[in-house]
Amino acid sequence: MLFRQLEYLVALSRERHFARAAQACHVSQPTLSEAIRKLEDELDVPLVRRGRTYEGLTPEGERIVLRARRLLADRDALRAEVGALRGGLSGRLRIGAVPTASGAVAQLTGPFCTEHPLVTVAVTADLRAEDILRQVREFELDAGITYLPADLPESFLAVPLYRERYVLLTDAADSLAPGASATWAEVSRLPLCLLTEAMQGRRVLDEVFAEAGVRPEPRVETDSVAALFAHVRAGRWASVVPHTWLHVFGVPHGMRAVPMTEPDRTVPLGLVVAAREPRSAPARALVELARRTDVAAALERLPED
Template sequence: MLLRQLEYLLVLSRERHFARAAQACYVSQPALSEAIRKLEEEFDVPLVRRGRKYEGLTPEGERIVVWAQRILADRDAMKSEVAALRTGLSGTLRIGSVPTASGAVAQLTAPLCAAHPLVTVEVTADLRAEDVVRQVQGFELDAGITYLHRELPDSVRTIPLYEERYVLLTDAADASAEHATADWPQAARLPLCLLSPAMQGRQVLDEVFAEAGLEVSPRVETDSVAALFAHVRTGRWASIVPHTWLHVFGVPHGMRALPMTGPTHAMPMGLAVAAREPGSVLARALADIARRTDVTAALELVPSGAGHT
């Protein structure tokens, strides 16, 4: 059994199409099919359900994909650790985050890159919370930033980073902006643009509204926090956004950001990495940065001259 054969099977399970998988692996389709056939001979079981087109993996194929993810991740981790001993930490760190936390990613990647000049970073933002965990478990990501208010699988280790609070973002000319704070009934009466229902950040808001006996029907929904700011800028909508994004954008000119009260709500956010030893050397380096960085204090800083809170 060759590692290359496991790579081909892993890509086929992701692409779900022989031609696309072959293209992604930079080989011909017959070469990919032959490699997987040899893997089936090695295990003496069919791994792919074949018809006139790709029809999915067999149960045995699905289990081997899980093992392939682990084996290939360990191979990559071993190569990275040996290289780090020789020339220092290098390679590409893959990190993902839920939309509301994507503004906090730089609080970790900046010190990581400063400490390790040969490391590059690939950030995938706007992921659903379950996708962050799934991709960390499947070694598609080295680490992710997500919500910690619900118990995560034992296969994932977490490091708390900060607590997410919420502000009402509204046009400065709106009557709501005259107050120093906003409450949830007041927000529910406004024309709102919010995250999409599938996003956990939206589900958190729906839970808070429900706790206050309220139900909202936003006119605009999106999977991007930046898009929320853009819609509020038009003056037609208001939104509820995490306070951490004020650290990124400040309070844009012509807007007000009012802390939400009654009930107050804070969501624990943290870094998630695979709970395996020795694991990815890049993930270990990022986890070390996370333990030594006061992310909470950094995110409380709002750029001056950017508007009024």
């Protein structure tokens, strides 16, 4: 059994299409198909349900994919360990983040790249919280920055980074918006643009609105925090955004950022990695960095207007 065969099977599971899986592995489709057939012969079990098109993996295939992901992750961790012994940490660090945490990612990736110049970092910043946990568990990500639920499974190690709080973002000339602060009930009556209900960040907002006894009815929904800023700039909408994005954009010209009250609510976000050992060398280095970095203090400092 070759690692390459396992890579092909994992790619097929991810892409759910022979041609796309072959493209992702930089081989021809016949090469990928033949390698997977040989793997089936070697294991003496069918792995793929074949028809005129790809129909998914067999139950045996699904279980073997889980094993394959772990074997490939261990192989990559071994390579990184050997590389670190030879000439410093190297390889690739894959980080996923929920959209609301995008402003916090750079607080870790910047110092990390400075300390480990041979490591490349890939950030996917538009993932749902549940997808981050799944991809970390299935070794598709090395780490994630996401909301930290009270019932986080023991299979994850979490490093708290900061507590997210919220501000009303509105046009500076908006006569409908409140003054120095805004209650959640007042904000619910404004023409709102919010994240979609599929996003954990939106579900958190809905919980706070419900605590205030109201239900928002946004006219525009998006999966991008940057799009929220763009709609407010258009002058017709208001939005509720995490304070961390003010660290990225400041308060743009022509807008106001109004603190939200009644209730006062903050939500913990942090770095999550797989709890299993041995953890990959880049993931271990990122955890060490996160533990000694005051991300919360950095996110309170706003750029110049």
